[in-house]
Amino acid sequence: MSKYKVLEDFTDLKDKNKVYRNGDTYPKPVNKKVSKKRLDELSTTNNRLGLPLIQLIEEELITEEQE
Known part of the structure; x- marks a missing residue:
């Protein structure tokens, strides 16, 4: 799962x-x-507040074992 910062x-x-x-x-x-x-x-x-609320900070790397 990717991580996001508020x-x-x-x-x-x-x-x-x-x-x-x-x-x-x-x-x-x-x-x-x-x-x-x-x-x-x-x-x-595209949310009720009309503002970006989170930002991607880290993507999970998929290893061959996880595929």
Whole structure:
């Protein structure tokens, strides 16, 4: 799973109103699975706040063993 950094404080209305603050890692817990659609929504202006709320900071490298 890729790691994201929170850019703006927000409450995740699709995850039991979990509060995220600027600088937090998204999602909590880090190993939680989040759909690509949701990640796209939060990382662009296509959300209720109209702001990018998260930014990709690290992509998981897929090894041959994981494939």
